[in-house]
Structure formats: C-alpha cells, structure tokens
Amino acid sequence: MLTSASLIYGKERIVSMWLGTRPFVFLFTPEAVEVVLSSNTLTDKAAEYDFLKPWLGLGLVTSKGNKWKQRRKLLTPAFHFRILNDFLPIINENAEVLINKLNQLTDNKSGESKVIDILDYITLTTLDVICETAMGIKVHCRTKESEYVSCLHQVSELFLIRISRPWLWPDWSFALSSHGQRYKRALNVMKTFTMKVIKQRKAEWIESHSKCGQQSKSSSTNQLDHDDQISKKTTTEYGAKRMAFLDLLMEHHLQNNVMTIEDVREEVDTFMFAGHDTTAMSISWTLYILGLYKDIQDKVRDEIDSISESDYNNKDEQFTGLTINQLKQMKYLDCVLKEVQRVYPVAPFIGRELSEDTMINGYLVPKGTTCAIFTYLLHRNEETFPNPEHFDPDRFLPENCSGRHPYSYIPFSAGPRDCIGQKFAVMEEKAILAMVLRSFSVRSVDERDKLVISGEMVLRSRNGLRIVLSRRKLGKDFDETSIGSKCNNNQLNCKHNSLSNQPVTRNI
Ligand code: HEM
Numbered sequence: 088m089l090t091s092a093s094l095i096y097g098k099e100r101i102v103s104m105w106l107g108t109r110p111f112v113f114l115f116t117p118e119a120v121e122v123v124l125s126s127n128t129l130t131d132k133a134a135e136y137d138f139l140k141p142w143l144g145l146g147l148v149t150s151k152g153n154k155w156k157q158r159r160k161l162l163t164p165a166f167h168f169r170i171l172n173d174f175l176p177i178i179n180e181n182a183e184v185l186i187n188k189l190n191q192l193t194d195n196k197s198g199e200s201k202v203i204d205i206l207d208y209i210t211l212t213t214l215d216v217i218c219e220t221a222m223g224i225k226v227h228c229r230t231k232e233s234e235y236v237s238c239l240h241q242v243s244e245l246f247l248i249r250i251s252r253p254w255l256w257p258d259w260s261f262a263l264s265s266h267g268q269r270y271k272r273a274l275n276v277m278k279t280f281t282m283k284v285i286k287q288r289k290a291e292w293i294e295s296h297s298k299c300g301q302q303s304k305s306s307s308t309n310q311l312d313h314d315d316q317i318s319k320k321t322t323t324e325y326g327a328k329r330m331a332f333l334d335l336l337m338e339h340h341l342q343n344n345v346m347t348i349e350d351v352r353e354e355v356d357t358f359m360f361a362g363h364d365t366t367a368m369s370i371s372w373t374l375y376i377l378g379l380y381k382d383i384q385d386k387v388r389d390e391i392d393s394i395s396e397s398d399y400n401n402k403d404e405q406f407t408g409l410t411i412n413q414l415k416q417m418k419y420l421d422c423v424l425k426e427v428q429r430v431y432p433v434a435p436f437i438g439r440e441l442s443e444d445t446m447i448n449g450y451l452v453p454k455g456t457t458c459a460i461f462t463y464l465l466h467r468n469e470e471t472f473p474n475p476e477h478f479d480p481d482r483f484l485p486e487n488c489s490g491r492h493p494y495s496y497i498p499f500s501a502g503p504r505d506c507i508g509q510k511f512a513v514m515e516e517k518a519i520l521a522m523v524l525r526s527f528s529v530r531s532v533d534e535r536d537k538l539v540i541s542g543e544m545v546l547r548s549r550n551g552l553r554i555v556l557s558r559r560k561l562g563k564d565f566d567e568t569s570i571g572s573k574c575n576n577n578q579l580n581c582k583h584n585s586l587s588n589q590p591v592t593r594n595i
Pocket residue numbers: 147148149159221357358361362363365366369433434436437438497498499500503504505506507508509511512
C-alpha cells in the first residue's frame with residue numbers, strides 16, 4: 088500500500104496520512120531523509136517504539152534525549168574495531184559448527200540436502216555469536232531448539248499487528264486481547280533467558296574480582312597488578328584481552344554504580360535482539376539471492392577460494408577460519424552484501440518523532456508528526472538505482488558509487504543515531520558467508536516474486552527463504568562416507584569431521 092501511495096504522490100516526494108489519531112509522513116527520497124537523519128536535534132524515536140518498552144525498556148534503541156546520548160557514549164567503546172578483531176575467532180568457531188550441522192543435512196551419496204529454510208540455522212548461529220562475543224557466555228543455541236528465537240519471532244509479528252490496528256494501541260486494550268496475552272507470554276520467556284545470561288556473567292564477574300581482591304590482599308599488590316589480574320582472567324577465558332559488552336555493563340553496575348540491574352537487562356535485551364536477528368536476516372537473504380543467481384554465486388566463490396586457498400597453501404597450516412585481512416580483501420563479497428541490503432534492507436523502516444516544526448521537501452511538517460523513513464523504497468529510487476529490481480552488485484563498485492547522494496543508501500541508518508554495531512555486523516556476515524560458500528553450493532527454491540515479504544521489526548519472508556545445499560567436492564584425501572559416520576568425535580578441529588580443513592577444489 089505504501090509503495091503504491093508513494094508512486095501516486097511521486098511528484099510531491101512525500102506522503103502523509105493519519106493512522107488512527109496520529110499524523111505520519113513517509114519519506115523515500117534522499118533529500119527528505121537527509122533533513123531528518125543528519126539532524127542532531129531530531130533524534131527522538133517515534134512513539135511506535137514505545138510498544139517495545141515492556142521488552143527493551145529504555146535501552147539504546149528506544150531511549151530519547153539525554154539518556155540516549157549518555158548511553159551511546161557509554162557503550163561505544165564496546166564496539167571499537169580492536170575489540171571486534173578479537174571476536175573473529177569466536178565467529179569462525181561458530182561458523183565451523185554451523186558447517187558441520189549443515190553437512191549433517193546433506194545426503195552422503197548425492198551430497199544434496201533436502202529443502203531447508205536457511206534462516207532457521209543461521210539465526211541460531213548468530214544468536215550464539217552475540218552471546219559469546221558481546222555477553223561472554225556460551226549458550227549453544229544451535230545445538231537445541233531455541234524457545235527464545237520462536238518467542239522473538241512472535242514478538243516481531245505482534246509488533247506489526249499492534250502498529251497496524253489503532254484499537255490495540257492503548258496498553259489496556261492490548262493487554263486484554265489475545266495478541267497481548269501472547270506478547271506477555273513470549274516476553275516472559277525472553278526475559279528469563281536474558282536474566283540467566285546476566286546472572287551467570289554477574290556471578291563470574293564477582294568471583295573473578297573477589298579472587299583478584301584476595302590475591303591482591305595477600306600479596307599486597309597495587310591497583311595496577313589488580314587490573315592486570317582481571318585482564319589476565321579475561322585473556323584466559325576468551326583467548327584475547329578485551330572487555331566484552333556485558334563486562335562493561337557489569338562494571339557500570341557493580342563498580343561505578345551508574346546502572347541498575349534493570350538498566351543492564353534492557354541493554355542486554357536490546358543488543359541480543361539488535362545484534363543477532365538483523366545479521367541472521369542479512370546472511371539468509373544473501374544466501375537466498377546467491378541461490379537464484381548462479382553466475383554471481385560462482386564469482387563470489389572464486390574470490391573466496393582464491394583468497395582463502397592462497398593463505399592455506401602458503402602456510403601449510405590447518406585451516407581454522409578467515410583472518411581480518413582476508414575478509415578485507417573480499418571486495419566482490421562486499422558489493423554483493425551491499426546490493427542484497429539495497430533490495431532487501433533488514434530495517435525496512437526507520438522512525439522518528441519530530442521534536443520541532445521541520446521543512447521537508449518544501450512542506451512544513453509540524454512538531455509531533457511521526458516520520459517513517461521507508462528504506463525499502465528509498466533503495467528503489469530509479470534516479471539513484473536505475474532498473475531497481477534488477478540485482479546487480481556492480482552498482483557498488485567504487486567507480487559506480489561516486490557522486491551518489493550520501494542518504495540514498497542507508498541500510499544501517501545514518502547520522503548521529505546510526506547503527507552502533509555495523510562493523511561487527513559486516514565482519515560477522517562476511518566470515519559466515521565465506522565459510523558456508525567454501526563448503527556448499529546453494530540453490531534457491533522460490534523465485535523472488537513468490538516470496539511474501541513482511542516489514543516487521545526486520546524484513547522477513549513469510550514463506551521462508553528455502554534453499555537446497557550441495558556439498559562441494561573437497562580435496563583428494565576427502566572420503567565422502569566419512570561425514571558423520573567414521574568419526575564420532577565432535578571436536579571442532581577433528582580432521583574427520585571438519586570439512587573446512589581440507590583444500591577446496593572446484594564446484595561439483
Ligand atoms: C545487518 C545487520 C544490521 C543492520 C541492517 C542494522 C541496522 C540498524 C539500523 C537501520 C538502525 C537504526 C534504527 C533506527 O533508528 O530506528 C540500527 C540501530 C542500532 N543497531 Fe543495528 N543493524 C545491524 C546489526 C547490528 C548489530 C550486530 C548490533 C549489535 C551488536 C546492532 C545494534 C544496534 C543498536 C544498539 C542500535 C541503536 C543505536 C542508537 O539508537 O544509538 N545492530 N541498526
């Protein structure tokens with residue numbers, strides 16, 4: 088409906104409408120989007136985000152004004168690129184477990200899997216990754232059915248249902264409805280899960296600090312030694328010196344006393360959601376698209392093979408995942424990811440409430456109006472992206488981007504309230520995609536026009552992203568019957584189970 092409305096009012100380059108008692112404007116041109124997103128004062132989220140408050144409280148995604156500014160400053164160090172580099176081994180490890188799981192889905196003889204919805208598998212992996220990297224906790228979601236994930240999908244669907252039915256806007260009417268009851272039940276499950284993660288980390292934090300305290304008392308060590316002890320503990324646990332996101336929150340909760348446990352919970356819930364569902368969708372959309380366009384898939388794989396194989400051959404070492412440098416060299420994969428996020432932006436809407444009267448595309452839009460930036464349509468603007476439905480990664484080659492309006496392409500939003508996790512997201516997406524494509528060819532079952540696309544909190548396909556995987560032919564000493572039968576050792580680096588430590592040859 089919105090796409091049609093914006094075509095009808097294409098000349099005005101802005102669409103306004105009332106939803107119940109609330110005025111909305113929908114923005115889909117780079118000039119209009121720039122007015123709102125580049126502003127340092129128009130940073131308040133739309134009132135519709137309040138529907139998320141029972142779940143995300145006033146965490147970074149939902150907070151406003153000074154609270155948002157302080158939190159953003161407080162949390163930014165947890166996403167410094169040096170910290171992110173330390174996360175890569177964890178991502179690689181989880182990607183390898185995913186590959187083993189996907190291998191189990193393939194037939195030993197034909198090497199093909201049955202039709203699967205790839206999102207189911209990727210989601211559990213990205214949830215494991217966010218828990219292990221940002222929260223410092225291993226939860227092994229992908230090894231069991233995750234109730235958290237199914238509740239998250241329910242909450243996401245109920246969010247859209249509530250927004251589009253004004254009679255469900257008041258809290259009391261929503262609470263009385265069957266939708267409200269489902270929402271409450273799902274929130275309970277999700278909050279129990281995150282509180283478990285917090286309690287575990289809190290106990291570990293207190294234990295590590297009390298041990299350090301005892302040691303420092305007995306040996307009369309100074310503050311420097313004490314800090315060193317803590318960082319040594321972190322080093323042993325995660326294999327690298329860094330302060331995981333949840334440790335930073337713990338420090339502000341237990342040491343600096345600037346965050347209550349509820350403050351910690353709302354940020355953990357915020358980052359658990361924002362940090363895994365988004366990347367899962369983006370990786371899954373990419374695999375789906377590559378499954379449709381074989382020529383592009385082959386080109387991406389050639390790049391991945393040439394970069395990862397050259398390193399493997401030179402060093403004569405066991406392959407344990409890609410390095411930061413290798414990921415950086417994967418320029419074509421970058422273009423593919425960007426084009427996927429153009430056509431299927433994970434965040435289809437970005438909402439702001441105008442805190443002052445604002446001129447947008449020649450119209451005075453009054454204070455209090457909700458601005459819905461419609462990314463899905465912005466990315467289909469024919470002036471910037473001719474023949475917009477055509478999938479063409481070359482649009483993002485450096486020579487083709489020059490002169491493009493900076494607000495014409497905003498998968499991670501832009502301006503002061505852009506995505507805090509975008510570097511993390513791109514690194515994770517590239518690492519997981521590269522590992523999957525080294526091991527499998529993908530073929531998609533449904534054409535693009537058969538998907539029922541739904542603009543929930545993230546852009547989903549209601550009928551799933553169905554693909555078939557084909558195991559790639561591996562090096563000469565690979566025995567196909569060995570998968571899952573010869574070796575019962577589930578260790579990550581077990582030579583028999585790990586496909587990725589074999590040299591890769593061409594496609595089957
Ligand atoms: C493909 C992956 C991702 C996409 C497309 C994406 C997209 C976005 C977008 C569009 C926004 C702005 C939302 C708005 O203003 O309404 C946003 C904000 C945010 N994102 Fe992401 N995101 C991704 C991954 C991540 C990851 C991995 C994390 C955390 C580890 C994360 C954490 C956040 C947070 C906390 C905010 C709120 C920032 C603020 O308001 O200051 N995102 N993201």
